[in-house]
Amino acid sequence: MALEPAAVRQGSSSGNGGLRRMSTLEKNLPAVDQAGKQAWQHRLRRSGYFVGAVLLHLLIFLLVATLVVFKAPKPEQDATFGRVTSIPVKVPPPPAPPASGDAAMNPDFEPQPVIVPVTTPPQVISTAKATFSVDASKLPSQSLSHLPSAAPQGTGMGHSGASGNMGPGNDYGSGTGNGAELVGHLYDLKQTPDRKPTDIMDSASNGLNFLRTFVKDWNMSTLANYYEAPGTIYASQICIRERHSDESTKAFGVSGTVDPKRWIIVYDGMVAPPESGTYRFVGWADDFLMVRWNGANILDACYDGEGLDPSANDQGTESHGNKSLKYGKWVQMDAGTPVPIKILIGEGPGGYSGFILMIEKQGDNSQNGDYPLFQVQDAPIPDFGGDFTFTKKKLLFQPSPLGAGQG
Numbered sequence: 274m275a276l277e278p279a280a281v282r283q284g285s286s287s288g289n290g291g292l293r294r295m296s297t298l299e300k301n302l303p304a305v306d307q308a309g310k311q312a313w314q315h316r317l318r319r320s321g322y323f324v325g326a327v328l329l330h331l332l333i334f335l336l337v338a339t340l341v342v343f344k345a346p347k348p349e350q351d352a353t354f355g356r357v358t359s360i361p362v363k364v365p366p367p368p369a370p371p372a373s374g375d376a377a378m379n380p381d382f383e384p385q386p387v388i389v390p391v392t393t394p395p396q397v398i399s400t401a402k403a404t405f406s407v408d409a410s411k412l413p414s415q416s417l418s419h420l421p422s423a424a425p426q427g428t429g430m431g432h433s434g435a436s437g438n439m440g441p442g443n444d445y446g447s448g449t450g451n452g453a454e455l456v457g458h459l460y461d462l463k464q465t466p467d468r469k470p471t472d473i474m475d476s477a478s479n480g481l482n483f484l485r486t487f488v489k490d491w492n493m494s495t496l497a498n499y500y501e502a503p504g505t506i507y508a509s510q511i512c513i514r515e516r517h518s519d520e521s522t523k524a525f526g527v528s529g530t531v532d533p534k535r536w537i538i539v540y541d542g543m544v545a546p547p548e549s550g551t552y553r554f555v556g557w558a559d560d561f562l563m564v565r566w567n568g569a570n571i572l573d574a575c576y577d578g579e580g581l582d583p584s585a586n587d588q589g590t591e592s593h594g595n596k597s598l599k600y601g602k603w604v605q606m607d608a609g610t611p612v613p614i615k616i617l618i619g620e621g622p623g624g625y626s627g628f629i630l631m632i633e634k635q636g637d638n639s640q641n642g643d644y645p646l647f648q649v650q651d652a653p654i655p656d657f658g659g660d661f662t663f664t665k666k667k668l669l670f671q672p673s674p675l676g677a678g679q680g
Contacts, residue, residue: 444514444655445524445538450507453672454650455540455616459502459521461531466500473535477621480535481579484619488563488570488581491615496539502527508540509652510667511616515559515627518620534623537561540616543673544649546606551635553587554601555644557661558628561619564601567612572601574630579621591641593661598642603635611673629657632668 446457462483463474473480487495502525513520518533525531546552554564556574563581564572570585577597591598606612620626631644639645642661645668646654654665 443520443524444512445521446506446508448504448506452507453542454507454509455511455542455614457506457508457538457540459506459525459527459531459536459538460496461500461502462535462537463532464500465498468500468530471499477535480621481581484537484561484617485581488565488617491565493539500531502531506538509650510646510648510654511540511556511562511618511628511630512646512655512657513618513626513628514655514657515625518623518626521620521626532623534620537617537619540618542614542616542649543611544614544670545611545673546608546634546670547668549608550606551603552606552632553603553635554630554632554647555598556601556628556630557596557598558618559626560621561617562628562630563617564630565615565617566604567614571604572599572630574599574601576621593642596661598661608671611671629661629663634668 446455450456462471462480464470473483502522504525504527506524518536519528521536521538522528522531522533554566554572554574556562556564556572558574558576560576560579561581562572562574563570563585564574570582573580573582573585575581585601587600587602589600591600616630618628630647632647633639633644640662643664643666645666648667648669649672651667651669654667657663
């Protein structure tokens with residue numbers, strides 16, 4: 274019994290020490306657990322930061338990609354042909370190398386910008402048709418000689434009715450007609466069709482020689498080598514009082530293009546006499562007047578000394594002051610039988626020009642100088658003047674609807 278208390282005391286003493294060691298361990302165990310818990314939480318937080326950073330960068334990338342997709346320029350579509358046209362992008366040019374000399378040593382040297390040309394996108398052109406109406410009554414009258422029902426008949430004697438660039442009309446003819454009159458075209462022998470000078474420009478003899486060759490067969494293709502006025506005139510008669518030669522170019526509206534010298538006008542028609550019989554033409558000219566009937570020259574009424582085919586005339590002339598009427602050959606003509614007729618008039622050196630073409634039927638015994646005026650349509654006769662005893666008689670031949678003659 275005496276030992277128990279000691280043992281107990283010892284045990285108690287040992288127990289207290291054990292208790293004290295256990296209390297220390299017990300105290301240390303929570304500290305170890307707390308440190309591990311904190312390390313684990315620290316690692317967890319670091320992992321969370323990493324994942325968050327990845328997610329944030331991914332979100333930013335998606336946002337940027339979305340903006341790029343929606344804001345990128347779309348190619349333009351060519352609405353006309355369905356082609357895709359690329360949009361030109363202005364690329365900044367590379368900097369120019371520094372120049373030699375002082376500029377190369379200058380650190381502040383700045384190269385000048387280079388301008389890169391940018392191609393303009395093609396424009397889309399609308400092909401929609403416009404619809405409009407025209408009041409035909411307000412349109413100017415024009416020559417429609419190539420149609421059966423053409424503009425109103427013109428007399429060719431000073432009547433207006435210009436067509437295209439034609440003049441207002443004078444004794445040479447008018448710009449309107451129905452094609453049954455004498456149809457006239459003007460040729461300038463001084464210049465080619467492209468307005469270059471010919472060998473006739475400064476040579477009256479060359480012009481005379483050309484005309485003498487031309488009237489042998491009246492080959493109209495040879496006139497293609499010379500300038501032809503763009504218009505056409507229509508004349509019912511040849512009765513042109515002597516006046517300045519520029520009246521001819523005015524009739525065709527080419528006063529500023531053709532110098533009024535060394536020109537000719539060739540009239541064509543298809544006509545028949547009012548009654549059968551023997552006829553001859555009588556005429557005077559300053560400078561040229563020739564008549565070709567059914568393929569043969571039957572009058573040369575050119576100015577004295579400038580005849581083109583004297584064999585076309587009968588012997589003898591009529592003198593009236595300083596003018597001489599020439600007689601053509603007598604020719605049998607049949608009513609109702611249209612034949613082609615060509616009439617050439619022209620001017621040589623320039624200055625004043627005048628022409629008259631009359632006709633006489635055998636047996637009518639006309640007075641000298643007072644022969645009927647040859648007409649293809651009834652028209653007023655202008656005053657001719659001069660020394661002729663001309664009383665303005667007329668003999669009307671019947672024009673053919675076939676148009677210009679071919680003889």
